[in-house]
Amino acid sequence: MSLLDVEELFVTFGRTAAVRGASFRIEKGETHCLVGESGCGKSVTALAIMGLLARGGERRAKRMEFAGTDLLSLSDRAMARLRGNRISMIFQEPMTSLNPAFTVGSQMAEVLTRHKGGSRGAALERAIELMDRVGITAPEMRLGQFPHQLSGGLRQRVMIAMALMCDPELLVADEPTTALDVTVQAQILRLLARLKREFGLSILLITHDLGIVARVADRVSVMYAGEVVESAPTSELFRAPQHPYTRGLLACVPVPGKVQREKPLGSIPGVVPTIAPGFAGCAFRSRCSDADMTCEREIPRKAAGATHDYLCRLAPRDVAELQPA
Amino acid sequence: MNAIEVKNLRREFAARSGLFGPQKRVVAVDDVTLSVPSGSVLGIVGESGCGKSTLARLILGLLAPTAGSMLVDGQRVADLGRKARARLIQPVFQDPFASLNPRRSIHDTVALPLAAQGTFSRGEVARRVAAVLDRVGLSAEMGTRMPAQLSGGQRQRAAIARALILEPRIVICDEPTSALDVSVQAQILNLLADLRRELKLTYIFISHNLAVVEHVASEVAVMYLGRIVERSETDALFRTPRHPYTQALLASVLTPEPGRGVPDVGLGDIMPDPANIPPGCRFHPRCRIAVERCRVEPPQPMVRGEAAMVECHLA
Numbered sequence: 001m002s003l004l005d006v007e008e009l010f011v012t013f014g015r016t017a018a019v020r021g022a023s024f025r026i027e028k029g030e031t032h033c034l035v036g037e038s039g040c041g042k043s044v045t046a047l048a049i050m051g052l053l054a055r056g057g058e059r060r061a062k063r064m065e066f067a068g069t070d071l072l073s074l075s076d077r078a079m080a081r082l083r084g085n086r087i088s089m090i091f092q093e094p095m096t097s098l099n100p101a102f103t104v105g106s107q108m109a110e111v112l113t114r115h116k117g118g119s120r121g122a123a124l125e126r127a128i129e130l131m132d133r134v135g136i137t138a139p140e141m142r143l144g145q146f147p148h149q150l151s152g153g154l155r156q157r158v159m160i161a162m163a164l165m166c167d168p169e170l171l172v173a174d175e176p177t178t179a180l181d182v183t184v185q186a187q188i189l190r191l192l193a194r195l196k197r198e199f200g201l202s203i204l205l206i207t208h209d210l211g212i213v214a215r216v217a218d219r220v221s222v223m224y225a226g227e228v229v230e231s232a233p234t235s236e237l238f239r240a241p242q243h244p245y246t247r248g249l250l251a252c253v254p255v256p257g258k259v260q261r262e263k264p265l266g267s268i269p270g271v272v273p274t275i276a277p278g279f280a281g282c283a284f285r286s287r288c289s290d291a292d293m294t295c296e297r298e299i300p301r302k303a304a305g306a307t308h309d310y311l312c313r314l315a316p317r318d319v320a321e322l323q324p325a
Numbered sequence: 326m327n328a329i330e331v332k333n334l335r336r337e338f339a340a341r342s343g344l345f346g347p348q349k350r351v352v353a354v355d356d357v358t359l360s361v362p363s364g365s366v367l368g369i370v371g372e373s374g375c376g377k378s379t380l381a382r383l384i385l386g387l388l389a390p391t392a393g394s395m396l397v398d399g400q401r402v403a404d405l406g407r408k409a410r411a412r413l414i415q416p417v418f419q420d421p422f423a424s425l426n427p428r429r430s431i432h433d434t435v436a437l438p439l440a441a442q443g444t445f446s447r448g449e450v451a452r453r454v455a456a457v458l459d460r461v462g463l464s465a466e467m468g469t470r471m472p473a474q475l476s477g478g479q480r481q482r483a484a485i486a487r488a489l490i491l492e493p494r495i496v497i498c499d500e501p502t503s504a505l506d507v508s509v510q511a512q513i514l515n516l517l518a519d520l521r522r523e524l525k526l527t528y529i530f531i532s533h534n535l536a537v538v539e540h541v542a543s544e545v546a547v548m549y550l551g552r553i554v555e556r557s558e559t560d561a562l563f564r565t566p567r568h569p570y571t572q573a574l575l576a577s578v579l580t581p582e583p584g585r586g587v588p589d590v591g592l593g594d595i596m597p598d599p600a601n602i603p604p605g606c607r608f609h610p611r612c613r614i615a616v617e618r619c620r621v622e623p624p625q626p627m628v629r630g631e632a633a634m635v636e637c638h639l640a
Contacts, residue, residue, distance in 0.1 A: 037506035038477075137594060151596040181372040182533060186577040187594075189587040208506065211579030215587050235583045252511040254536040255580050256563060261540060264518065267511035271476050 003028045003170060003202050004049070007063035011041070011048045011226075013056050017275050018044040020226035026170065031196060031203040033213045033234075036223035037249075039272060042206045045223070046172050049204075050089055051079040067169060085115040088163035092175040094155035098147040104158050105143030111165040123165075130161040133198075134191055153184035160191065164199065174206045189216055210253050214238055219307075222246050225275055225283035232308035240318065242302075242310040244288045282312065290314060326399065328495050328527035329361040329384060334393035336379055340600055351599050353379040355551035357393070358626075361544075363494075366521065366528040368542030368559065370535055370574065374599055376551040377531045381499045384529065386410050398494055408442055415488035419500035421480030425472040431458075432468035435486045442491070453490060461486045461516060478509035482516070489520065495527045502537065514541060535578050539563050544633075547571045550597050550607045554636045561631035567640040568632075569612050606638065614639055 002025040011019040019041040026032045034042040048059040049071065064071045066087065071079070083089070091097045099107055108130075109123035124143060131139035134157045147155055156176060163171055173192065177185035193216060196203055207213060213220055214234065221231040222243065230243040241247045251266025270287040282299050285291035294313050303309050304316040336354040341347070353376045361367045369377045382388045384395060386402045395402045398413055405413070415438075418424040425434055436454045439445045445453070458468050461482040472480055481501065488496055498517065502510040518541065521528060532538050538545055538559075545562045547555040547570065555568040566572045577590045591613045603610050609619040616639070624636045632640070 037508060135594065153594075153596065182535070182577045183372060183573060183590055183592050184596075186579070186587055186590050187592075189579075190589060193587060209579070210507070210581045214581040214583045215579050215585060238581060238583045249508060250581065252507045253581055254511075254514075254540040256536045256539050256575070256578050257580075259536070259539045261559075264515040265511040265540065267515060268508035269512075271478070 001068060002026060002065075003030075003067055004204070005063060005065045006045075006049065007061060009045065009048060009059065009061040009064065011044050011053065011057060011059045013054075013058075015277055017226055017277070017279075018057075019048065019059075020275070022221075022223070022226070022228045024221045024228060024231060026202050026204055028169075028202055029196070029200055030218045031193075031205055031216055033217035033220045034204065034206045034223055035208065035210065035213050035220055037208055037272070039225075040223040041226040042223050043174055046089070046174055046204060046206055050083060050087065050172065051076070052083075052089075081115070084111055084163075084168075085166040086168055087170045087172065088166070088168040089172040089174065090156070090159045090163050090176050092178050094152065094159045094179075095147060097159060098155060100147055103144055103146055104150070108143075108158070108162050108165060111162055115166050126165060127161070130164050131158070133164075134161045134195070135187075136161070152180055153187065156180065156184075156188055157191070160188075160195070164195065167199065168201070170202045170204065172204045172206075175208070176205070177212070178207075178209075185212075192216070210250065222249070225272055227283060227311060229284065229312070230308075230310040232305070232310075236305060236308050240304065240308075242304045242308070242314075242316055243284075243312050244290055244314075245284045246310075248287075326363055327360040327396075328363045328365075328398055329359070329367075329529070330394075330396040331357060331359050331384065332394045333358055334380070334383060334395060335391045336376075336383055336388060337391045349600055352551050352602065353599060354383060354390075357551075357553055359546055359553065359556065361495075361527055361529060363527055364521075364525055365543045366530055366541055368538035368545040369529060369531045369548060370533065370538050370545060371548035372533065372597065374550075374597060375548040376599070377548050378499055380548070381416070381497050381529065381531055385414060385416055385497055411438055411441070411493075412491045413493055414495040414497065415491065415493040417481070417484050417488050417496060417498045417501045420504045421477060421484050422472070422504070424484055425480055427472050429471075430468065431463070431470055431472065431475070431483045434472075435468070435483060435490055438487060438491050454486075457486045457490050458483075460489070460520070476509075477505050478512055481505060481509075481513050485513075485516065485520070489524070492524070493526075495529070497529045497531075499531045500533070501530075503532065503534070510537070517541065535563075535574060536580075547574065550599055550602055552607065552636065553634070554608065555632055556634040557632040565631060567629050567635040568608075568637050569614055569639070570608050573611075606636075608637075 004026040007023045009022045036042050047053050108127035109120050112123040128139045136157050177188050217234045220234050220237045221228045224245050230246045248268040273286050281296040285295040299311050301309050301311050334357040338351045340349050340351045371377050383390050436450050439450050463482050502513050530541050542559050545559050546553045549570050555571045573590045573592050576588050592611045595610045605621045606619040606624050609615040624638045626634050626636050629635050629640045
């Protein structure tokens, strides 16, 4: 049984469809990346799972199960007991997700006393232990500090330590390194990889950065205009991408050491279309060089491998055919 | 000829730690010397707080230097009036959501630098705006829209049009694609490359993304806590980085190659603080090869191998 099983998730804000039938699974101990550009629905997907959609947002799904528990039928109170406890979340901007008016120690301790009870002293002990585990030096001193006294990298470490207070099974990380310098980003990603091993964590990592995906993900789901357009084990996605959007995205990334300065970078023409109610067919067709009339009809999901599927009318192509022209 | 000549440039800011704390002097740009040949692209890289944006603002004349000299197109920046400076050098900033006036149409925003010069007829302004919008890939219809009606990429095209309308020689691009999605980033980088070739522009290109800098720059300067610690031809810098900081920066780039994991860049947990610059080599607390000499004696600029300049005792 998968730890998290999401099937045909839809999220709407009024007449706008933010997520349109997204399905994916996360196995125990796996890092699953949702990758896509702004507005593709990757963050909304995470918030829908956590039951944290903004006012006006509505979710429905065929199935949404966490460790056998049906998340769709959970009451708000039961969901609140799960959040921060068995599923926890870290966000892009650690400054805005920490409370500026409380010390690091009191915020960390509250997570544990709220969910598991016990004394504040014991909770602070646990906070010190976890800060040590995430590589914060002099944790006793940090307990008494306020978030503004910490650097960006340190704040993100505090966020991670806080997310681990209750020993969660699933960590949802939404662009956890986007606000950080590249050097700090590498440190934080290494830390997440180590914690995944040590704590047996499963991670749902949301990012726009294909470099991060390649280096940390076990499995990838590529999102475009609210749909998962391709899903595959990481090595397979990079070796034999099938969906024209995935291939376009990979061509856009300049790779150090392989730069040909006089040649233009690959780019995807046009912009993401607005999805009006009643939209049918492939959302990428207006930007796709392979599009034809049939792309306006419903698109079948095709298999390119045992655990590799994509949403496009084109037949799977092998690696040789996929070399860039 | 060099489009930009900067010598021993220094800029200090007054800063306080806390409301009543003692006043401190923060040196944001410390003794920077560089030159940019006409028609080339100088990339500037470094972490946040390294002084790269302050350097850009000094060269643009938006900030006055504390010491040092700057020549732009052979003329002293300090001697140029605002209008003359605007005809010579123009900026493109990171966030096209913040850099365009939300209450002004794209056409009016792009026309403003021309109008401010005060020497162009209405017909001439309209003709030039239409030409530059077309050149950056925006339709005339886009000109009638407000910034909120445009996507991020279209807004950055508008910002580039505004920078080019006075036909400057030099454009300072400060993180021009950092706020954009990768597919749009590629469109904007390709546009900037085309414009440079056709209009014979000189760029200073500031970015924290080394892969982007490698793609656009002919020469790269690496900044650390206000100083340029290494400067080199782009290919040489990426092939054989000399400074341990440059090496760490390059190591931290995550290329889309699965299975390689995340490298240990070995910089430790100490973050650089411009208000507390360490003695000796300012990089030594994070340097994994630092020796006793690095803790006491600041390295002088030197030539090593292919690097035009590197500041490291051990390079």
